Amino acid sequence: MHRPAGPLVRRQTLATRLTHWVWAVALFFLLLTGLQILNAHPVLYWGAESGFDYDNAVLRLGAAGKEGAGPIPSWATIPSTRDLATGRVIHFFFAWVFGAVLVLWLAAALWSGHWRDLVPTRADLRALSRDVADHARLRLHHGRAYGPLQKLAYAGVLFGLFPLMVLTGLAMSPSFNAAAPWVLDLLGGRQSARTLHFAGMAGLVAFFVIHIAMIGLAGPLNLMRSMVTGWTRIDADTESDHAR
Amino acid sequence: MPADISRRRLIRAGGAGLGLMTLSGCKVLDALSRDLDHPLRQVMEEANRLTHAAARSVTGDALAPEFTRADIRQGMKPNGVTDPADAGYKALAAGGWADWRLTVGGLVDRPLSLSLAEVQAMPARTQITRHDCVEGWSCIAEWTGVPLSRVLDLCRPQPGARYVLFRCMDTIERSLSGLVQYHESLDLAEARHPQTILAYGMNGAALPVRNGAPLRLRVERQLGYKMAKYLTGIELVAGFDGIGRGRGSYWADRGYDWYAGI
Numbered sequence: 001m002h003r004p005a006g007p008l009v010r011r012q013t014l015a016t017r018l019t020h021w022v023w024a025v026a027l028f029f030l031l032l033t034g035l036q037i038l039n040a041h042p043v044l045y046w047g048a049e050s051g052f053d054y055d056n057a058v059l060r061l062g063a064a065g066k067e068g069a070g071p072i073p074s075w076a077t078i079p080s081t082r083d084l085a086t087g088r089v090i091h092f093f094f095a096w097v098f099g100a101v102l103v104l105w106l107a108a109a110l111w112s113g114h115w116r117d118l119v120p121t122r123a124d125l126r127a128l129s130r131d132v133a134d135h136a137r138l139r140l141h142h143g144r145a146y147g148p149l150q151k152l153a154y155a156g157v158l159f160g161l162f163p164l165m166v167l168t169g170l171a172m173s174p175s176f177n178a179a180a181p182w183v184l185d186l187l188g189g190r191q192s193a194r195t196l197h198f199a200g201m202a203g204l205v206a207f208f209v210i211h212i213a214m215i216g217l218a219g220p221l222n223l224m225r226s227m228v229t230g231w232t233r234i235d236a237d238t239e240s241d242h243a244r
Numbered sequence: 245m246p247a248d249i250s251r252r253r254l255i256r257a258g259g260a261g262l263g264l265m266t267l268s269g270c271k272v273l274d275a276l277s278r279d280l281d282h283p284l285r286q287v288m289e290e291a292n293r294l295t296h297a298a299a300r301s302v303t304g305d306a307l308a309p310e311f312t313r314a315d316i317r318q319g320m321k322p323n324g325v326t327d328p329a330d331a332g333y334k335a336l337a338a339g340g341w342a343d344w345r346l347t348v349g350g351l352v353d354r355p356l357s358l359s360l361a362e363v364q365a366m367p368a369r370t371q372i373t374r375h376d377c378v379e380g381w382s383c384i385a386e387w388t389g390v391p392l393s394r395v396l397d398l399c400r401p402q403p404g405a406r407y408v409l410f411r412c413m414d415t416i417e418r419s420l421s422g423l424v425q426y427h428e429s430l431d432l433a434e435a436r437h438p439q440t441i442l443a444y445g446m447n448g449a450a451l452p453v454r455n456g457a458p459l460r461l462r463v464e465r466q467l468g469y470k471m472a473k474y475l476t477g478i479e480l481v482a483g484f485d486g487i488g489r490g491r492g493s494y495w496a497d498r499g500y501d502w503y504a505g506i
Contacts, residue, residue: 041380048374050381053318078270079277085499086277092295092506093288174376175465175505179303190382
């Protein structure tokens with residue numbers, strides 16, 4: 001599975017490592033407070049409003065408007081008791097942290113050209129089926145550059161899901177709706193935005209699970225070192241790997 | 245390789261530390277639930293000021309989206325108190341609101357006492373808007389009422405007035421310290437927004453009891469809990485000291501953000 005170890009190379013810049021860990025902490029609290037908020041009305045709809053006299057629900061996780069236990073268990077919410085008010089306070093605090101870091105990161109990635117390390121090229125797409133087959137056999141490459149699937153995952157999260165979460169989050173704000181009603185038109189209404197915010201969350205959780213699984217398979221200590229110190233050990237034959 | 249081993253140690257210690265911090269972080273955050281004065285909570289609540297400032301600069305005076313009659317597909321879902329049990333309220337309702345008055349006082353040059361007929365005789369605004377509850381749901385309805393700015397022009401707020409406080413007739417809580425009536429407040433900018441109205445009509449009929457009869461507030465760019473129902477008085481105030489627990493609204497006193505534009 002592993003090729004001969006090659007040299008240590010500098011993989012992650014300080015900016016990448018800092019943003020990674022700030023995001024990790026912020027997303028942890030955003031997820032658990034978000035589930036607290038969801039418990040207050042665990043029904044998702046499509047459109048501008050919520051149908052009570054008609055049905056436009058797309059997902060019912062529990063009975064709406066019931067006091068007491070929501071469908072999300074208390075171990076998966078912050079605070080652990082039913083507390084929408086505190087959940088919202090913590091959620092919006094970390095939403096600001098998350099959004100501010102995202103804006104800084106996007107600006108820096110565009111300015112420095114780092115985005116080119118993440119967005120799949122035509123060559124990546126051609127190599128995609130082989131990369132999928134290699135992953136299926138757990139034959140993981142540790143090259144200088146990211147592989148096609150890695151690029152798709154990281155670009156999808158950084159340029160796709162992260163901005164989607166900010167946009168759908170803002171689209172639930174009645175004040176922001178007044179400032180930018182076109183966002184509602186784009187997303188299909190406030191309740192659609194809420195549903196998409198939930199779907200984006202599910203996508204991020206799926207990414208997290210795969211991300212952790214891949215780190216476990218690809219050498220957790222080496223990759224943790226990479227995201228803490230910036231240095232990572234790559235395969236000895238990585239140059240030929242890269243050229244194949 | 246020694247460098248590698250110490251790094252591993254560092255990473256393990258770091259990982260364990262991060263895990264412990266996260267676990268204790270959850271415990272600490274549970275404490276925020278019980279203690280509104282918790283220092284960490286006060287830091288996090290600063291985000292609400294930031295949100296308010298951002299909304300002021302980004303949204304400014306922009307209007308909330310308005311809808312058409314065709315978008316009204318259901319009755320208006322009521323929330324909070326839907327049938328006040330207070331004897332005073334019941335008596336006023338039984339009398340067809342003939343004895344009801346909206347008092348306007350506090351830091352004003354000209355205190356007012358308006359009957360429902362007088363409120364209804366003022367220039368009206370009708371708007372079809374989406375009501376967003378803090379719980380997460382939305383409901384579209386048509387509202388008719390007098391712009392609050394009109395009432396403010398009549399009562400002439402004094403220079404020291406910073407907030408408009410709304411007093412309500414409904415008792416929302418019976419606590420050991422007595423009965424707690426609902427109250428809410430807005431800053432003057434939101435109070436003077438053209439869509440901020442004192443509504444007496446809903447979906448083409450008189451405002452029903454469950455939705456706040458005879459008069460309720462509509463603040464279309466904020467969440468439902470700002471839109472006090474069963475109004476009895478409006479006060480211009482400089483701050484919230486001595487009003488409830490001093491955070492400016494019934495729900496703010498119970499941990500919700502005072503600015504509810506998000």
